[in-house]
Amino acid sequence: MGATMQDVALAAGVSIKTVSNVINDYPYVRPATRERVLAAIDQLAYRPNLSARGLRSGKTGIIGLAVPELRENYFAELADAVIRAAEKSGLGVVVEQTNGDRESELRVLSRARTHYMDGILLSPVGMGQADASLLDVPFPLVLLGERIFGGPVDHVTMHNVSSAGAAVEHLLSIGRRRIALVGAEGDDVSDASSWSLRVRGYRRALEQAGIPVDEHLVRRTEHWSRAGGAAALHELIDEGHDFDAVFALNDALALGVLRGLQEAGRRVPDDVAVVGFDNVDEGQFAVPSLTTVDPGREEIARTAVALLVERINEKGTKAPARTMKAEFSIVSRESTGGADAPRVAQ
Amino acid sequence: MGATMQDVALAAGVSIKTVSNVINDYPYVRPATRERVLAAIDQLAYRPNLSARGLRSGKTGIIGLAVPELRENYFAELADAVIRAAEKSGLGVVVEQTNGDRESELRVLSRARTHYMDGILLSPVGMGQADASLLDVPFPLVLLGERIFGGPVDHVTMHNVSSAGAAVEHLLSIGRRRIALVGAEGDDVSDASSWSLRVRGYRRALEQAGIPVDEHLVRRTEHWSRAGGAAALHELIDEGHDFDAVFALNDALALGVLRGLQEAGRRVPDDVAVVGFDNVDEGQFAVPSLTTVDPGREEIARTAVALLVERINEKGTKAPARTMKAEFSIVSRESTGGADAPRVAQ
DNA sequence: ACGTTGTACTACAACGTTGTAGAACCGCCC
DNA sequence: GGGCGGTTCTACAACGTTGTAGTACAACGT
Known part of the structure; x- marks a missing residue:
């Protein structure tokens, strides 16, 4: 089926490790060699096998996002933002739904799944402050929302x-x-x-x-x-x-x-x-359009992904848990006599 | 970090392959041995490494879902349904957003990503009938929606x-x-x-x-x-x-x-x-509540996942491409004088 | 007593990648 | 001209799992 590094190496006339080095931007590769390898990659339409890479390096390039329900607008928009942020870091996002159920949230934390995800973003709704200690898990975890404070993990919330x-x-x-x-x-x-x-x-x-x-x-x-x-x-x-x-x-x-x-x-x-x-999209289209607090969802998503990426790349020394808050703003629309009429274009 | 099969094998006093056999329900394992292995698994909180399994068996247990935008209610609800259906088959779902962009849709089909997904559900919006031939990809693919008919792949659509x-x-x-x-x-x-x-x-x-x-x-x-x-x-x-x-x-x-x-x-x-x-959730809450066509989104999701799973497990012989249509119904609400008042409970 | 069949298990190799160690070569300085 | 640091590349092992092939024993019919 797909070409392997072996095939590329053969085609480029180099060792398999050199191919690996080119792919991973190892600096000590002659430009000429690099060119040849890249050409071979291109020609064979080679794509690295992420399972193999994951096995060898312990990283898969996939993170998990656990939210209560995607059909709730707020979480759909949060997921949208997280997926976009993750993509910029070259990460895929597996979305899991917990239905706001404490049991499901805990299951996410002890999941078989875990092994193929580099880390998890969890937006707990069913769990409470009493469950803080359960957050001390052996993989990168970042918390979203305000159900639990002072836990042993990074936490992104709003003002x-x-x-x-x-x-x-x-x-x-x-x-x-x-x-x-x-x-x-x-x-x-x-x-x-x-x-x-x-x-x-x-x-x-x-x-x-x-x-x-x-x-x-x-x-x-x-x-x-x-x-x-x-x-x-x-x-x-x-x-x-x-x-x-x-x-x-x-x-x-x-x-x-x-x-x-x-x-x-x-x-x-x-x-x-x-x-x-929340500043959900829908509020712009309501009659009258809805004045609301924009809690900085984009920023929350970006920050959460950034924190998670940091934790994933962290060597040995574990930095202490951090809590970040996004900037908010008031979006003034018709429901308070504000200027913003309903959006005309989508 | 996590325990491996090796550890379990040692703890249970059996070979590593026997552990594998227990996990994969290989029939020729004595009940007593099975018990011992399961106990060891339990005690060590062993979880199989999906990267290794993926490397060895060529399957990762992850499928991709490519939709235009999660913040559009229709697709959020579709994703919800797909994730639930996939979960029942033990599959995780990586959600990608194409923004309804033809280029992005094509990228999904030739993605580096591909290698860690067993198959893809694509809901094309930017691609058109002329792109049908591009759907002939070397991995399981199921199409959602009605942009392209008669392509070389399975297709789930509505009446x-x-x-x-x-x-x-x-x-x-x-x-x-x-x-x-x-x-x-x-x-x-x-x-x-x-x-x-x-x-x-x-x-x-x-x-x-x-x-x-x-x-x-x-x-x-x-x-x-x-x-x-x-x-x-x-x-x-x-x-x-x-x-x-x-x-x-x-x-x-x-x-x-x-x-x-x-x-x-x-x-x-x-x-x-x-x-x-579409029968989007929101229509229930509108004033007046909205009469609509329910195109059978749940069924579409279930069918699409089922078809994809079949393709993934398919050996050698490729069955011809199939097209399935879900049952629809008319949901009568206030906007046509129907009985259904807006929903009271969420 | 013999082969045959079924059961219960094991050793080994292989999946495709990357880290480690090291070989080979270059130019440079004393 | 011998040693040294830098550059460029390679061989090999290892990650954790599963398929293949095989061993060993029991139960069976002849």
């Missing part, structure tokens, strides 16, 4: 507290004072969850503006979904609370809130302004 | 013509008679594109109902996007055409049409009914 604060400040800046919050959290409330961190930013921003937090306006739902957002909004209205803005802790919730507002006959942003979190 | 016909019949059944069509196609119009096939179904259904096709109502846009759908709809209205339904050739266009209708002050489905194509 949850300050970006949530900035979102609230944005609402304050357009004159809103009664700002409801809609977020989600499962049963195991933790200090380090998206919910807790972003709520902290919300409270801090209100405090700094001298506005007391009305606990009736703080709504926790079960799921990070549109349905959850719509339901929470209907509750707020049914209970007769007064509010002129909603900060939803992710875009799915925010889109649900938009729908709920429409069903309830409230105008956006005139009656109620809405801010989401 | 484009009849399902589009069924969508139109659905609109006819609720009393609509002036049914606009919105679809997209790039510059290279082909007989086998989604556009051509689905338009054929549209025409056929109208003909069979004895309704002449009003060519003014057939709209072709550049991109399969929300923006394209909204723009096409505004054109229809601005030009003063009369219509009581829109069949959009994918859900993104349909969602854009919904938005356009709302902007234009037309009620859905009262004034205009809308049907999409």
Whole structure:
């Protein structure tokens, strides 16, 4: 089938190792020899066998990306960014889905699979702070998200507290004072969850503006979904609370809130302004288009891949675990009266 | 680092090959011996090295999935389905993005990557019928979609013509008679594109109902996007055409049409009914929820993986190329007055 | 007693690559 | 002209697994 180094060596009239040296940019090869080898490679359409290389050098050029579900926009876009970043480093990405299930997440960490991946990027949702010690695995691992802090591994996350604060400040800046919050959290409330961190930013921003937090306006739902957002909004209205803005802790919730507002006959942003979190593509196309926190997904992906690559190439001495945070920004669109109309071109 | 077969063999007091035999379910191993080996495997947490296995047996247990873009919902959901199907066969999936670019698609077919993948699922968008001969590659390949027919490889597609016909019949059944069509196609119009096939179904259904096709109502846009759908709809209205339904050739266009209708002050489905194509998750959550053609994505994914696995395990004799089509169905929701309200639970 | 068949296991080579060690040659300096 | 450092190349072994070929023994029929 495919040509091997042996074939190339024969065709170029050199030893097999010289072919290897050319491929790996070993400096002590005469230009003339290099040319001959490259010509032979070209002519035979030779491609290195990654299994053999992996066996010999212990590296396969493949990393794993474990996310809850690809059909959730946020993770599809994260995967997109990771794949692009990895490609630049010449790495392939095997995508695994955990369904946000703790068991599946742990399985990723002890997988047979492991042996053919140089390292893993894990975005845990089911695991919690208590599982931190389980992250001490014998292969390169980088964590994404905010479920677990201070673990024994590198970790890329976002400025949850300050970006949530900035979102609230944005609402304050357009004159809103009664700002409801809609977020989600499962049963195991933790200090380090998206919910807790972003709520902290919300409270801090209100405090700094001298506005007391009305606990009736703080709504926790079960799921990070549109349905959850719509339901929470209907509750707020049914209970007769007064509010002129909603900060939803992710875009799915925010889109649900938009729908709920429409069903309830409230105008956006005139009656109620809405801010989401994640900057999912979809928000650009919503009616009205959605103001949101861009948590720096591109940067998160690039950083995570860079950290993983570093760990993979690390010799002996293990550097201590690092935590990186991406820069965030507020994307102002129609749902807060912002300039950005829905995108016209895709 | 990891234990090897050698270690297991030593621990169990057998030869290394016996360990291999146990792992590969070779029948002639005494139960007692098998037990001992399994115990040793368990105790040493042994995991086979896939690189070595790949080198020796020529198989890696990894397949490639090449799609245009993961951030397009349709492909994210397709990838989700493919990954789940592959997992059941014990295969990992490396996801590559082609950006719908012909060059990138061709690169996938001649990739260095190739060597560590047992086979590839390719969903071409940039390549066309003229490139059919380039699909004759020396590794297992299964095609997804409808860009290329009659190529030298297995092909999984959908009932484009009849399902589009069924969508139109659905609109006819609720009393609509002036049914606009919105679809997209790039510059290279082909007989086998989604556009051509689905338009054929549209025409056929109208003909069979004895309704002449009003060519003014057939709209072709550049991109399969929300923006394209909204723009096409505004054109229809601005030009003063009369219509009581829109069949959009994918859900993104349909969602854009919904938005356009709302902007234009037309009620859905009262004034205009809308049907999409793809059954993307998002359609369930739209306001109103979107009636659509479910092209059988799950089945497509399962079938494609099954075909690829067959090809991978094929010895010598190459079976002729096969084409499979998945079962479709019409999902009736609010945009045609259907029963299905937006989903409440995610 | 003999070969035959089936069972249970093992030794060895091979997959294609890269790290190690070293050979061969060059020019240079004292 | 002998030693030295730099350059260019090669032979060989090894990575961990599995296919091939083979050994050894038991059970069987004749």
